[in-house]
Structures are given as C-alpha cells and as structure tokens.
Amino acid sequence: MRLLCGYLLYLIYILCNKWAHSTALEIPEEFQKSSHSNNWAVLVDTSRFWFNYRHVANVLSIYRSVKRLGIPDSQIILMVADDMACNPRNPRPATVFNNAHQHINVYGDDVEVDYRGYEVTVENFVRLLTGRLPPGTPRSKQLLTDEGSNILIYLTGHGGDGFLKFQDSEEVTSQEMADAIEQMWQKRRYNEIFFMIDTCQAASMYEKFYSPNILAVASSLVGEDSLSHHVDPVIGVYIIDRYTYYALEFLEKVQPDSDKTMGEFLEVCPKRVCISTVGVKRDLFPRDPYKVPITDFFGSVRPVEITLTGLDIEAPPLVQNKSVPVATTEKTSSKYHQIPLFPSHLFVES
Known part of the structure; x- marks a missing residue:
C-alpha cells in the first residue's frame, strides 16, 4: 500500500510538471516577453455633476x-469624483x-x-503616483508598486491644451503629469506604464513625457474635441464617450x-467612428506594441511556484519561478503561491 501511494504521488508530480510547462507555453512565441511580475491599474474620473x-x-x-481579466481590487486604485x-x-x-439598452450595469x-x-x-x-502619502494612509489608498x-x-474628464480639470476647481498640467511619472521612474515604482486618456485635446497630456x-x-489630438457617443433618453444625458465605447467593444472580446x-x-476607434483623431505616443516604449499581449496591462500576471515540500519522494527538480497569467477575482498579493501536490489541491485558484 505504501509503495502504491508513493507511485500515485509520483504520477501526480509528473502531471503537474507537464501542466506547468504547457501553461507557460500558451503565450505565442512571437510575443516579446515582459519582465514585469505584477499588474496595477489607476482609474480616475475627474469631473462632477449629473451632466x-x-x-x-x-x-x-x-x-x-x-477586474474581469484578472487584476484584483487590491491592485486597482479607483478615483470617482x-x-x-x-x-x-x-x-x-x-x-x-x-x-x-442597459446591457451591463457597470456599478x-x-x-x-x-x-x-x-x-x-x-x-x-x-501623491498617489509618487508614493508621497501621509503616514497612516490605508493600504487601499496606496499604489504599492515596485520595479x-x-x-x-x-x-x-474635461481637459484642454496641456491640462486636465479636476472637479471644475483645479487642474493638473501635462508638465506636472510628466514630472510625477519621472519621480515614479526614479523611485523604481514601475516597469512599464500604459497611459490612456479620454478628454478633449487629450494628446497634449502626454506630449511632455520623457x-x-x-x-x-x-x-x-491637440485642437480637437473628444465627443460623446449616445444619449440615454431615460436619464436625459450622454451615457458614455465615443473613444471609451469602442475601446470597451474591443476589450469585451478579450x-x-x-x-x-x-x-x-491602439487601432480602436478610427476617425470615421471616433470623429476625433486618436493619438499614440510610442517613442518611449522599447517593445513593439504588436508583439505585446494586451494582458500585459489589462490582465494579471500571477507567479506560481510548484514545490514538493513535505513529500518523501525522489524526483527530478522542477523549473522554478515560472510566471504564468492566471485570472483571479479575489484580493491577493503578487507573492508566489505554494501548490501542494495532493489530488484535491492540484489547481489552486488564486
């Protein structure tokens, strides 16, 4: 019986090892690999009032x-004015x-x-971006990123040439935005950033990035308005902006x-449907965007480590620290998960 149990455990080990390797190979070879180990999102609505x-x-x-693509709430900062x-x-x-048509209640x-x-x-x-928050700030209000x-x-929100308004009472300029991101880089607070903005003259907000x-x-682009998409007659106001509408149409298929x-x-919302001209800045980004999986920014990387701790069997060593994308909807950290090799725990939902 003891020999049989040992044999079964060894088979489980082999199957799990094959699963780990096959999962790691799911990403097409033509994709350029990213060195990042975790994903965060900072999502900001800067305007007030019903309209x-x-x-x-x-x-x-x-x-x-x-969230649907795997970034947990613990790694999303949501700001709604x-x-x-x-x-x-x-x-x-x-x-x-x-x-x-009320297809999705996004609340x-x-x-x-x-x-x-x-x-x-x-x-x-x-302060959120640069990590210069007052002592005692809750973890849920901190951007706990690393290199x-x-x-x-x-x-x-509403913007103009070189600025984005916050609640119609103040504004952040394109230079302030660029300097904040430079502080993030100097303090090793990011590996890569995807900056996405939907406002009038939106391209002016990334022109100063260095x-x-x-x-x-x-x-x-500078000098252009960003337009809304359609009105909901029940509430009497525009219900979504045109660029974000077509961006979401793309994301729903991912x-x-x-x-x-x-x-x-980057090709979503061509001018014939967006009316405004979508601007792209890629000179600071070394990778080819057509070889970067969209899940590198909109999804989540969850490093998984398989271990044989506690099992008294002899087996060839595993390849450690394989990072594989795993969807999750719960609050978890980006630390490695230890997966025990028992039949009821072969696949652990993070």
Missing part, C-alpha cells in the same frame, strides 16, 4: 474590464449603465471606490488567455 454621467460610466467600464449611482436624479438607483455589486468625491484632487492623485509593476493609468517605458494613447496585442488595441 458628466458619461465620465463615471467610462471609468467604471474600464474598471469592470480589468461624483457618485452617479446614488445621485437623486438617477431614475435607476444604485446602477450605472454604459449603454442606453454592479462589488465596486470598491478608493477615492470618492472631494478626495479626488490633483494633490491626492500626484516589476506594469501600470495602467486611465483618465477621463521617462522610459511609457506607451500612451489619447482620444483626441479573455485572460487572449492573443490580442496592444498594437491592435
């Missing part, structure tokens, strides 16, 4: 997409829709807003194991 309903729908739609779900003008309380049951209302300020935003972090930064490893996309690339994503 800006669409900006809340924008940011919550991106929030829903990155106005709570449209609870606005007294909302005829459908506790809901926010990004389509007049849902598990939205975790980290900065709400008057907490959404330029100072808090810059292995890929960060998606998404901004939506730090390495940044890929940026904007919904409009799965955690998708072979879609960032290059393909």
